[in-house]
Amino acid sequence: MENHRRHHHHHRELTFLSSNDSISRNTTDPPIKEMDFFPSSNNSASHDNNNNGTSDDHQDHDHTGLNLTFASAGISRPPNGENSQTEMIKLESELRRLHEENNMLKNTLDQISKSYSQLQAQLFIALQNQKHHQENGVVSGQKTMDPKVDVNDASVCDDKTEREVSVSNNAEEDAIMSKKDGHKHQNHLMTKQLIDNGNGKQVCLEERSSSQQSWGSSKSPKLEEEEEAKAKEQVGAADQLPFRKARVSVRARSEAPLISDGCQWRKYGQKMAKGNPCPRAYYRCTMAVGCPVRKQVQRCADDKTILITTYEGNHNHPLPPAATAMASTTSAAAAMLLSGSTHSKESLTTSAGSYFSSIPYASMATLSASAPFPTITLDLTQNPNNAMQLHPKYFPLPLHQSAAAAVAAPVSGPHLLGQPLFFSQKLLPTASAMPLVHHHHHQLGQRNNTSTTTTSMVETVSAAIASDPNFTAALAAAISSIIGSGGNSNNGSGAVPHSNGVSIFPGSPQPPQSCTTFSTN
DNA sequence: CGATTTTGACCTGCGC
């Protein structure tokens, strides 16, 4: 097995490095002629004629071979058995090579998509920060915004702060999560890319490519090194900074083994983690081939009713509305963390600390920038009532912005954009309502939009969780009470989504689509 | 029958 894998890697490396050549060769050069083996008469001949591709040829070949079992012994084979043997070997090797190449191409595409997504998010964050700096040398966001927005913001923030409560001390979790990487070199990958800002316009962004690739891990080391080297050339000194993987951890009470986040996941492993009697399950997103997003699910050792779900990576595919919010928030948070760490981790913290320290509700999110991965933890466990209060102004920004960004996003990246950017803009003014963000291992820096994203994320996550039928049932009462008392009415207890994109944000000014709705899996 | 889960082996990093 081990050898098996190693071989694979080697193949990939080699083939990938020359992939272009290989491709062109494969697509242009006539493949080894199957005609030699399967003369005219049967169906396979026509197949062959139609397929001048690569792998198809081989498949056809195989297929043909099966069809010809009755004649395989000799009839269809040319007299010179040696040649045919050689050809077969060639074909097989070619097939292998093509498979490897295909894999490499997929991986490359994935990497590009991932980088694209993260860079987009980071760009916006960076722009946001820049804007802040320009507009006011001062720290806290005195961002002037559309009054409307401000109103919304306030309410949003209120909701948020109320919603979640205590800081979760996830040091343990963080430590566990971040302890290993296993793909270190990937962590140093720096990229300078052209990213599409959603309007088809490309922006050249120098940035630190993010994490998810690490979890993707399918890229060959050589390739990574090459990319890294290239990136270093372009980026320069920035590469000195340690690369980090951002993770978003969600703590929520749930009977269900998984929280419903709108995505399809496939379990690929399970492990007993030290210090926790409950196994940790590893899932990867299966909504698209090669999607790098993974998550770990584990029950809290202290309180087994608490389910800890940790996400990493950005989806490289369009997301269903039900998944958009979660994905965008988590990926945005991840990007944010990365961005923060890129520039100065401290900035993240300070904003958190100084900014939110006065918040009465303590916190609902924990930022852990501890090495090697910054992790943002959302604690949705403490006060269900609060936890559900997010909805009303869940989307401070006009739907056409957030939803459009999230939903209309053609592929991967765009879904990142909506919330982090817009939320940050709008939430800043209402600092007092911000959640407390606690930095585990780093000193405080100064403000930025970290908290903002955190906030939105919490809401999103809460919404996602709420959409889970099981969890929904458990929280129904709480929601009802909130709705009843909170002045948001619409659905009353019915606010709880039953499934399929029912909005859980009763009071939402704009019918929250996409981002604000969740479907159960 | 394809997709998913299970599960033991393996890989890698880290501390001693």
Add this chain to the structure above:
DNA sequence: GCGCAGGTCAAAATCG
């Protein structure tokens, strides 16, 4: 170098 722990792989089993 060794052992430990987290993370991943992939064959086998199971599911729908």
